[in-house]
Amino acid sequence: MKKIQLILFGIGKVGSTFINQIIQAQEVFKQQNLEIEIPIILNSSTAFVKDEGIGENWKANFEDFGIPYQVEEIIDYVNSKNWKNVVAIDATASADFVNNYTNLVENAFHIIAANKVANTLAYDEYAFFREVLKEHKKHFLYETNVGAGLPVVETLKNLHLSGEKVTKIRGVFSGSLSYIFNTFSEENKNFSEVVALAESKGYTEPDPRVDLSGTDVARKLLILGRELQLSYNLEDVVVKNLVPAYLTETNSVTAFQEQITDLDEEFQLLKSELKENEVLRYIGELDVEDEVLEVKLVKAQKENPLGALQGADSLFEIYTESYGTQPLVIQGAGAGAAVTARGLVSDVIKLAERI
Numbered sequence: 001m002k003k004i005q006l007i008l009f010g011i012g013k014v015g016s017t018f019i020n021q022i023i024q025a026q027e028v029f030k031q032q033n034l035e036i037e038i039p040i041i042l043n044s045s046t047a048f049v050k051d052e053g054i055g056e057n058w059k060a061n062f063e064d065f066g067i068p069y070q071v072e073e074i075i076d077y078v079n080s081k082n083w084k085n086v087v088a089i090d091a092t093a094s095a096d097f098v099n100n101y102t103n104l105v106e107n108a109f110h111i112i113a114a115n116k117v118a119n120t121l122a123y124d125e126y127a128f129f130r131e132v133l134k135e136h137k138k139h140f141l142y143e144t145n146v147g148a149g150l151p152v153v154e155t156l157k158n159l160h161l162s163g164e165k166v167t168k169i170r171g172v173f174s175g176s177l178s179y180i181f182n183t184f185s186e187e188n189k190n191f192s193e194v195v196a197l198a199e200s201k202g203y204t205e206p207d208p209r210v211d212l213s214g215t216d217v218a219r220k221l222l223i224l225g226r227e228l229q230l231s232y233n234l235e236d237v238v239v240k241n242l243v244p245a246y247l248t249e250t251n252s253v254t255a256f257q258e259q260i261t262d263l264d265e266e267f268q269l270l271k272s273e274l275k276e277n278e279v280l281r282y283i284g285e286l287d288v289e290d291e292v293l294e295v296k297l298v299k300a301q302k303e304n305p306l307g308a309l310q311g312a313d314s315l316f317e318i319y320t321e322s323y324g325t326q327p328l329v330i331q332g333a334g335a336g337a338a339v340t341a342r343g344l345v346s347d348v349i350k351l352a353e354r355i
């Protein structure tokens with residue numbers, strides 16, 4: 001039996017769903033000769049440790065027996081246990097936490113991340129971390145960075161590494177914005193109400209401005225570009241920001257949520273300009289040949305693939321030399337705790353096959 005210890009950073013919507021999926025899938029893991037445990041769970045200030053695995057009562061135990069921690073103490077503790085296969089799961093959205101990645105890898109942790117920050121650092125830092133991984137022979141998996149549980153990163157990587165020339169990637173990369181524009185186009189609700197609904201369903205980032213500003217889609221575009229070994233930076237992506245400057249940086253998330261009604265009038269106007277068979281779509285496009293990375297709001301006809309999307313579905317069209325005029329298409333729920341957590345579990349299984 002191969003034993004794997006998961007150290008879970010971030011027990012919000014995705015992290016807590018991940019714990020429950022891991023607990024519920026124990027029998028399936030056993031059939032694959034795997035014993036997968038989560039001995040440590042952490043939020044930004046508190047850790048709960050149980051060497052044999054946290055078990056079903058983890059929430060109550062975290063509240064009752066959680067202790068303050070420093071990441072360095074967690075690393076020392078894990079080292080003292082001599083566990084053979086240790087994986088840090090990053091289910092935070094934290095840029096600060098990413099500063100620990102190198103230290104974790106140097107201390108024998110593999111990393112699986114839903115957090116997109118490490119893959120969108122300045123190119124030099126991104127490349128440096130790849131070197132650290134190579135030097136320490138550790139794995140870093142992040143399928144959920146793009147399209148939540150959809151197999152986008154691996155598909156693109158496989159195409160590229162098999163010598164297929166990818167010419168363009170285009171689509172609706174944001175599950176939350178897909179949901180927002182689907183609902184806003186079809187229902188008689190203010191834009192601000194629809195954003196609040198998307199937040200309540202767990203589709204947005206912890207700070208919804210990361211979605212509405214285009215940053216989340218720009219990150220995904222950059223991550224895909226870097227899978228094609230293109231050394232772009234976030235600044236290379238031309239982005240249509242839906243959040244006005246005065247709501248972008250200076251206000252807290254709560255203050256933004258209180259002021260988001262300021263956007264209602266502008267979006268109502270945009271909606272009134274739509275023809276009957278049109279919907280708004282926030283799309284990403286990477287044109288490899290023309291070196292264009294762009295995130296923009298467009299009008300799409302309901303009967304074409306972009307316009308026909310439902311719910312929080314994302315759509316990725318990959319154009320290559322072999323998939324010329326008819327692209328390879330990956331479509332499905334692009335956000336939500338259940339699909340994202342399952343994507344993390346699937347990365348754990350992939351990692352287990354490699355170690």
Ligand SMILES: NC(=O)C1=CN([C@@H]2O[C@H](COP(=O)(O)OP(=O)(O)OC[C@H]3O[C@@H](n4cnc5c(N)ncnc54)[C@H](O)[C@@H]3O)[C@@H](O)[C@H]2O)C=CC1
Pocket residue numbers: 009010011012013014015042043044045090091092093094096097114115116144145147148175202203204205206334335336337340
């Ligand atoms: N919600 C979704 O549909 C998807 C989310 N993701 C990514 O998953 C990550 C988590 O998203 P959610 O669960 O929705 O967010 P969330 O806000 O519900 O949870 C984040 C958790 O991280 C914790 N945290 C923050 N800083 C930390 C630190 N330094 N150390 C340890 N814990 C820390 C917070 O206390 C919170 O428990 C984000 O990076 C997001 O981009 C990726 C794909 C889809």
Ligand SMILES: N[C@@H](CC=O)C(=O)O
Pocket residue numbers: 144145146147148173174175176177203204205211216334335336
């Ligand atoms: N907020 C993101 C979640 C997945 O990455 C999105 O809306 O797509």
